[in-house]
Amino acid sequence: MWCGVPVDNVDVNAATEHGVLVMNSPGGSTTTTAEHTIAMLFALARNIPQAYETLKDHQWEKSKFKGVELAGKTLGVIGLGRIGSEVARKCQAIGMKVIAYDPYINTDAHLSSGLALVEIDQIFDQADFITVHVPLTEATRSLINQTTISKMKDGVRLLNCARGGIINEKDLYEAIKSGKVAGAAFDVFETKPNIQSPLLELDNFIATPHLGASTVEAQRKVSEDICRQVSDYLLKNTVRGALNFPQIEVGQVERYQHFVDLAARLATFISQICDGRMQTVSIHYSGEVCDMNLNYLTSIVVRSLLVPVLGEGVNLINAMHVANRRGIKVQETRIR
Structure with a gap:
């Protein structure tokens, strides 16, 4: 069993070859991970971690940490799965204009949320904030890189609470140093644990140690979901959330x-x-x-x-x- 949305760290092919059923239980952590993304969004916009650190050092530097409002800003969401959709919905509620890209949803599709579906280059061109919510695959590795960053607005802010490696960390470092990117917030890195990243040396980069799904409620929900899926499989011949076998009601x-x-x-x-x-x-x-x-x-x-x-x-x-x-x-x- 795997609790979470991305499954790139599970070798599903090897499990299948050995006849092992792989089930995913992604729903329990959706709200928690979306809320963590929102928390990082606010912290990034208002420089909250940096301001707190100066207070801990007994300094009162109010003018140093002037932030930006989120209301009226354009948020680009890359990936409209469970978490990306929840982030989009919450950000609409706080007054952001939300545009989204998902390769599996036609841009002509009508979404009940009123969310605007666009091509990915339009996100790069229009968004003030960009958040990624896709699995790590060969297609998404370094999706955000030197070339794509060059297409973005000056002063764009980037968030990654999905999988490390989607944003190229070396290219991001250079973009922040140059001022092209005003700041970034990560919950994940290309390698973990990671306490040596050059990004951590930058004042306008904030990070957490992969806390996206780390709440009491999420852990309880995914535990309940796992137990329910396994017991249904063993006692009721029911398969739900399987990655290498058909669903059976x-x-x-x-x-x-x-x-x-x-x-x-x-x-x-x-x-x-x-x-x-x-x-x-x-x-x-x-x-x-x-x-x-x-x-x-x-x-x-x-x-x-x-x-x-x-x-x-x-x-x-x-x-x-x-x-x-x-x-x-x-x-x-x-x-x-």
Whole structure:
């Protein structure tokens, strides 16, 4: 089980290869992480950590820490998943103009929130504050870099409470030193723990040690979610939040158990009577069976075909992976 939204630190492919079910429980930390982003946004705009540090040093430097208002400013949100959407909603409520980019949402889509969807270059061009809420992938690594920063407004402020590496730290350091970027707030770094980053030497850079999901409420919620997901899987044949297996609703397996049994027996029988190397598996679905999750049923068929040949190392989680690795093509046709 993994509690959190990004799953780039879980080797899902390796787990699948070994037949291990990977479940994600992202919902419990959504509010907490969004609230932490908002807290960092306010702290960045009003220089709160820096002002507090001078007070601790017995200095009263009111004029040194003049900040900026958030109301009326443009916030660019990159990534409209659970957390990005919540951040956008909260920032709209405090009077910010929020524009957003998400590669999986068409810019022509109409959102009930009234949020403006734009291309990413428009965020770079228009935003006073930019916050990133995407997973770390090859496509998003160093998404914010020297080139993209050059497209931004002078005095832009950047936030990263998602994953370290989305903002190139070396390029950000140079941009802050030059004055192009007025400040930045991080909850995550490229490596952790990180107490040696040159960014920490800058007065207009603030950071926390990955506290995004660290609240009493979030820890309780994700613990409850984990227990519920595991118990439902073990006791009710229900799969929710799986990253390497189809979702199965409560009662679905039992409701279509006759199809499950038939699929398994037919596949086992066919595996035993066929000679030669298996190259293609063609499965034709028709009628009532099309109402169930056919990805699950296909996994049943493929597993039942492979177990007599390969033994107990094949299960429902890795059956499709094993078939693909052995060059077996699995085809489905569905006719209602």
